[in-house]
Amino acid sequence: MANAHNHAEASHGSVKSYAIGFILSVILTVIPFGLVMYPSLPKDMTILIVVAFAVIQIVVHLYYFLHLDTSPAQRSNVSAGLFTAVVIALLVGLSLWIMFSIHTNMMAK
Structure with missing residues (x-):
C-alpha cells in the first residue's frame, strides 16, 4: 500500500516544476501580448510569432502541469x-478546405 502511495506522489510535480511552468507560461503570454499591443513587426510576422508561442505554451502546459512526458x-x-490532436487537425483542416472550395465554386458563376 505504501508503494502505491509513493507512486501516486511521484507522478505529481514539485513546487519547482510548477514554478518553472508558471514562469514559462507568463513569458510565453507577455511576449505575444507586447507584440500585439505595441506593433513593431509586420502583421504576418506577428501572427506567425503569436501562433508559434501558442503551440510552445501548449507543450509547456502538457509537460509541467499535466505531467505528460x-x-x-x-x-x-x-x-x-496525439491521436486527438490529429483528428482535430483533420476535421478543422478538411472543413476549411471544403468551405474554401465551396466559396470559390459559388463565386465563379
Missing part, C-alpha cells in the same frame, strides 16, 4: 493526446 506510465496518455 515519455515515461512508460504516460505513453498511453501521450498516444491518446
Whole structure:
C-alpha cells in the first residue's frame, strides 16, 4: 500500500516544476501580448510569432502541469493526446478546405 502511495506522489510535480511552468507560461503570454499591443513587426510576422508561442505554451502546459512526458506510465496518455490532436487537425483542416472550395465554386458563376 505504501508503494502505491509513493507512486501516486511521484507522478505529481514539485513546487519547482510548477514554478518553472508558471514562469514559462507568463513569458510565453507577455511576449505575444507586447507584440500585439505595441506593433513593431509586420502583421504576418506577428501572427506567425503569436501562433508559434501558442503551440510552445501548449507543450509547456502538457509537460509541467499535466505531467505528460515519455515515461512508460504516460505513453498511453501521450498516444491518446496525439491521436486527438490529429483528428482535430483533420476535421478543422478538411472543413476549411471544403468551405474554401465551396466559396470559390459559388463565386465563379
